[in-house]
Amino acid sequence: MPESRESCVVALDVGGTRMKAGLVGPDARIIAERLYDTGRADGPAAVTDRIVGAVRDLRGQAAEHGLRPTGAGVVIPGIIDEAEGVVRSSANIGWTDFPLRDHLTAHTDMPVEIGHDVRAGGLAESVLGAGKGESDLLFLALGTGIAGAMILEGRPFSGGGYGGEIGHMLIDPGGYPCGCGSRGCLETVASASAVGRRYSERAGARTAAHEVAALVEACEPTALGVWTDAVEALATAILAYMTICAPARVVIGGGLAQSGETLLSPLRDLVTARTTYHRPVEIVRASLGDRAGLLGAALLGGAAAPHR
Amino acid sequence: MPESRESCVVALDVGGTRMKAGLVGPDARIIAERLYDTGRADGPAAVTDRIVGAVRDLRGQAAEHGLRPTGAGVVIPGIIDEAEGVVRSSANIGWTDFPLRDHLTAHTDMPVEIGHDVRAGGLAESVLGAGKGESDLLFLALGTGIAGAMILEGRPFSGGGYGGEIGHMLIDPGGYPCGCGSRGCLETVASASAVGRRYSERAGARTAAHEVAALVEACEPTALGVWTDAVEALATAILAYMTICAPARVVIGGGLAQSGETLLSPLRDLVTARTTYHRPVEIVRASLGDRAGLLGAALLGGAAAPHR
Numbered sequence: 001m002p003e004s005r006e007s008c009v010v011a012l013d014v015g016g017t018r019m020k021a022g023l024v025g026p027d028a029r030i031i032a033e034r035l036y037d038t039g040r041a042d043g044p045a046a047v048t049d050r051i052v053g054a055v056r057d058l059r060g061q062a063a064e065h066g067l068r069p070t071g072a073g074v075v076i077p078g079i080i081d082e083a084e085g086v087v088r089s090s091a092n093i094g095w096t097d098f099p100l101r102d103h104l105t106a107h108t109d110m111p112v113e114i115g116h117d118v119r120a121g122g123l124a125e126s127v128l129g130a131g132k133g134e135s136d137l138l139f140l141a142l143g144t145g146i147a148g149a150m151i152l153e154g155r156p157f158s159g160g161g162y163g164g165e166i167g168h169m170l171i172d173p174g175g176y177p178c179g180c181g182s183r184g185c186l187e188t189v190a191s192a193s194a195v196g197r198r199y200s201e202r203a204g205a206r207t208a209a210h211e212v213a214a215l216v217e218a219c220e221p222t223a224l225g226v227w228t229d230a231v232e233a234l235a236t237a238i239l240a241y242m243t244i245c246a247p248a249r250v251v252i253g254g255g256l257a258q259s260g261e262t263l264l265s266p267l268r269d270l271v272t273a274r275t276t277y278h279r280p281v282e283i284v285r286a287s288l289g290d291r292a293g294l295l296g297a298a299l300l301g302g303a304a305a306p307h308r
Numbered sequence: 309m310p311e312s313r314e315s316c317v318v319a320l321d322v323g324g325t326r327m328k329a330g331l332v333g334p335d336a337r338i339i340a341e342r343l344y345d346t347g348r349a350d351g352p353a354a355v356t357d358r359i360v361g362a363v364r365d366l367r368g369q370a371a372e373h374g375l376r377p378t379g380a381g382v383v384i385p386g387i388i389d390e391a392e393g394v395v396r397s398s399a400n401i402g403w404t405d406f407p408l409r410d411h412l413t414a415h416t417d418m419p420v421e422i423g424h425d426v427r428a429g430g431l432a433e434s435v436l437g438a439g440k441g442e443s444d445l446l447f448l449a450l451g452t453g454i455a456g457a458m459i460l461e462g463r464p465f466s467g468g469g470y471g472g473e474i475g476h477m478l479i480d481p482g483g484y485p486c487g488c489g490s491r492g493c494l495e496t497v498a499s500a501s502a503v504g505r506r507y508s509e510r511a512g513a514r515t516a517a518h519e520v521a522a523l524v525e526a527c528e529p530t531a532l533g534v535w536t537d538a539v540e541a542l543a544t545a546i547l548a549y550m551t552i553c554a555p556a557r558v559v560i561g562g563g564l565a566q567s568g569e570t571l572l573s574p575l576r577d578l579v580t581a582r583t584t585y586h587r588p589v590e591i592v593r594a595s596l597g598d599r600a601g602l603l604g605a606a607l608l609g610g611a612a613a614p615h616r
Binding site: 136 | 356463465467470474479488489490544548
């Protein structure tokens with residue numbers, strides 16, 4: 001008897017605390033969503049088991065929805081080699097050189113693809129969101145840290161898992177120590193966390209990045225100083241990226257992008273003022289919000305043909 | 309009657325003063341070489357005519373050698389869009405948005421491909437030279453200026469002609485003015501010309517880069533100062549490139565590379581010392597010398613299947 005049920009993909013975006021999970025149709029529509037605990041306190045093997053459990057659970061839900069799951073996509077933070085299906089390292093979870101793709105495929109009896117959470121988010125923005133139609137694209141996620149996802153000549157670029165680490169571009173050699181072992185990296189100045197921390201230190205009161213953005217709109221001088229440093233650092237990093245990779249569009253996502261034009265307008269002005277021989281670039285806000293990673297996982301799992 | 313003569317490709321490396329030309333066999337062996345004047349004083353249309361003339365001339369020579377020319381590759385400096393076959397701009401020669409590929413194909417009755425001189429040189433190093441076997445590669449040519457050729461996941465990357473402009477990476481915001489309209493670009497500190505100029509200014513006597521290298525080997529303090537600045541700047545730029553594109557190997561060519569380990573050894577030490585989360589990189593000297601561009605032109609013209 002021919003298979004007539006609608007197909008779907010199991011998608012999982014594994015964070016440090018929670019896993020966002022979903023069933024996604026071939027048109028990249030999210031049909032069902034669920035949250036699971038990552039449980040990283042129990043160690044990497046327990047997290048692996050929880051991912052296996054979540055994929056199986058969702059496969060069961062698919063059946064309840066009358067859907068036929070054809071594969072799964074799982075995205076995680078860290079240094080992920082998509083081509084080999086291996087997690088080179090994930091400080092967040094504790095894996096090192098772990099062949100997660102093959103492990104999941106073997107334990108879920110489904111074809112599974114793995115990916116990097118931010119690169120998957122960038123892929124989703126490029127296929128479904130604010131990067132649509134552009135083949136040379138940079139997606140920058142400004143959150144706890146800063147990560148970049150690169151689309152080059154229409155293909156997601158990973159550099160064996162080591163590419164796109166724009167958050168660690170050196171901005172200020174004498175600056176704040178960074179988790180990477182260096183100092184003064186972009187993310188120590190311009191991530192949502194850094195903006196909150198830098199303002200809090202100066203103002204002597206714990207303040208989140210979105211509160212700093214509100215103070216910037218009210219022209220509060222300390223907030224303006226912190227914000228200007230972040231915008232300057234982002235402009236410097238984007239120009240360095242333009243020098244090397246010549247994107248036609250930069251899509252800004254993550255927590256700090258929620259401030260919208262408060263961030264984008266001065267950033268655009270600064271980058272435009274410093275553009276000389278470079279290919280001119282559009283700077284726009286991401287459009288998929290915190291579902292970018294989940295949708296990217298779905299694309300990796302086969303929900304729609306990504307342009308590669 | 310079947311064609312039994314050995315095939316060859318017409319290759320042309322167009323410089324500001326001279327054009328290096330050659331007939332190249334399918335094994336990338338240079339069978340014959342010639343030099344022509346570029347004659348750029350006569351304007352861009354005259355240069356175009358000279359290129360057409362050189363291609364026809366070489367086709368005639370091929371017949372004399374009993375060879376069957378199957379196509380031509382022509383490489384030039386400037387902003388070259390290989391995919392479209394268009395010279396976006398070439399300050400050296402004076403073309404702007406000129407469809408050089410189609411013009412040459414029409415006027416020589418041969419399939420012609422065009423390319424950027426340094427990117428073609430990088431392609432040649434990656435297929436035939438010091439980059440062989442490595443799919444994530446940066447070729448840096450340190451000459452009058454500095455240009456980069458990028459190989460990413462085994463494919464030459466051009467960014468619509470705007471990529472790889474590593475010579476214009478900002479190193480010193482208060483530095484020397486650069487031809488690009490900015491100041492303190494990498495090439496104002498670390499090109500062969502810059503090393504010569506900076507030493508000459510300090511020592512008060514006109515000195516070429518290779519003479520500065522000899523003084524460095526003799527531990528002359530002014531030369532050491534200029535050299536250290538160049539090495540520092542190159543390390544900074546290479547680390548920024550590593551942050552974004554994660555090459556496994558960097559191949560250094562151009563005039564300054566002739567100093568060999570005098571340049572490469574301190575550069576390697578500095579890059580290694582600053583490598584943290586990056587993919588570790590090998591730094592090696594180019595092996596094709598000043599024929600890299602010509603061989604790259606031959607590869608574009610079909611002399612061997614480049615890995616793309």
